[in-house]
Amino acid sequence: MIDIPALVSKFRGCACGSPHECAIGAVRVESGLQHRAGEALREAGFPRKVLVLGDKAGFGAAPGVVPSLEKAGFEPKLVEYGSLRVARMEDVRRVEAALESGEAEGVVAVGTGSSHDPCRLACARRNAPLALFATAASMDGFASYSAPIVDGVFKTTHPAKCPDVILADTAVMAKAPAALKSAGFGDMMAKYVALVDWRVSHLVSGESLCENVAGLVREAADRIFALAPRVLAEDEESAAAVFDALLLTGVAMSFTKTSRPGSGTEHILAHFWECMELTEGKTPNFHGTDVGVATLLVMRRYEKFAEAASIRARRETPDWDSIYREYGPLAPDVRRLNTPDTIVDGIDPAALERAWPEIRAIVRSVPSADEIERAMRTAGCACTPDEIGKSPEFVEKAMRLHPYMRRRLSLMRLSKLFA
Ligand SMILES: [Zn+2]
Ligand SMILES: [Zn+2]
Secondary structure (H helix, E strand, C coil): CCCHHHHHHHCCCCCCCCCCCCCCCEEEEECCHHHHHHHHHHHCCCCCEEEEEEEHHHHHHCCCHHHHHHHCCCEEEEEEECCCCCCEHHHHHHHHHHHHCCCCCEEEEEECHHHHHHHHHHHHHHCCCEEEEECCCCCCHHHCCEEEEEECCEEEEEECCCCCEEEEEHHHHHCCCHHHHHHHHHHHHHHHHHHHHHHHHHHHHCCCCCHHHHHHHHHHHHHHHHCHHHCCCCCHHHHHHHHHHHHHHHHHHHHHCCCHHHCCHHHHHHHHHHHHHHHCCCCCCCHHHHHHHHHHHHHHHHHHHHHCCCCCECCCCCCHHHHHHHHHHHHHHHHHHCCCCCCCCCCCHHHHHHHHHHHHHHHCCCCCHHHHHHHHHHCCCCCCCHHHCCCHHHHHHHHHHHHHHCCCCCHHHHHHHEC
16 A cells, blocks of 8 residues: 655655645555544544535445444535536535535545545635545546636636545445446556656756656556556455555645646547537546547657657747637637737747657657557557547547647647647
C-alpha cells in the first residue's frame, strides 16, 4: 500500500524548489473495509454529523458503509442520486448548503469520480473534512486537488480539496463492473501523452516542470501498463495494485496542485466530446473510456508529427469567428479563454523550430500508440472512436477544435503554429 507520509518526506526539499504537499491524512485499502468505514473515520477524527453522498451504483457496491457509520456513532445524512455520471454546480451547492446550515460538518463521498467531485469542491469552499470511499479503481483523481464540474454546459476544472481520508475496499473493487476497471486503465494510459505535453511546454514556454513528480507519474503509468493482463481479474490483489498506481498519480497531481502531471491534450479532447454531448443531452461515457481512445488518437497524431526531421513554424492566424461558430453554446467560455491573448501568443515560432529535435525525442520517450493499444485491448478497453459511439466527423471536429478550450500548452496546441 502506498505510504503517503513517506512519499511526502521523500519529496521535501525537492530540487525543483516548489513545496510538494499532500493533505491526505490517511489512506486505507483493505478487504472488507466497507464494514469498518465508521471505525476508520472515527480514528481520523471525523465530526459526528456527516453528509454521505453517492449514487445507486456506489451505495449498491458498498452497502456496508452507512450501517458501519451508524454503528460507530455517526449521524449520517444520506444524499442518494439515481445516477451521478456528471457532477454539476447544483450538486456542489447542495453539499455546501448542508454544511452551511450545520446539517452536516463533514462529508463522505461513496462511489467513483462523479460522486467525489462535487464534495471535493464544496468541502474546499466550506473548509470541511472530506472522506472518499472508492468503489472502483476507475480513474486517477482520488487524491487530486481539483474537481471537474459542469456549470451550464461547460465543464471546468476547479481548484478544490484533496480528501483528508481515502478508503477503498479491495473486495468491493474486485467486483466492480469490467467497464469501470477498463476505464481506470484508459485514464492511466493518458499519462504518457500528459507527460509529453508537460515536457514540450516546459521546453518551449518555460512552464515549470518537476522531474521527480514527472518520474512518479511515469512509474505509476508503467506499473499499470504492466498490469494490463490482470486488470479484469476479479481478484483483490490486482484491484489493490491498480488502485495503488492510480492513487500515486493522484498524489503527483496534489504535489503540483494542478492536474498537469496527469492530464494533457487527450483529456481536453475527451472534455470536448463530453461537453458537446452534454449540449445535445447525451449521457457521456465513463471518463476513462473516452480518455483512453483520445490517448490513442493523440499519440498517433504525435507520432506522425515526429516523423518530420524538421518543421517550419509561424504565428497562428486562426479564423476565430468560424471557430466560435463551431463551438456553438460553448463559444462564450472558449472566447474568454482566448481573449485578450492566447496561450501561444508568447511562443516564438523560431524557438519552436529550434526545439524540434528535442520534441521528437520527447514523443519517442513514451510507449508507442501500437504498444498502448495492445495493452488497452488486453485490459478490455475500447480503442476506436466507433467503439465509443463517436462518428468520424465528430472526431475530426474535436481534434481540430479542442486545443482552444483550455489554457494548457500542448504539442497539439503548438501544432497550430506549424507552417
Ligand atoms: Zn519537485
Ligand atoms: Zn482523467
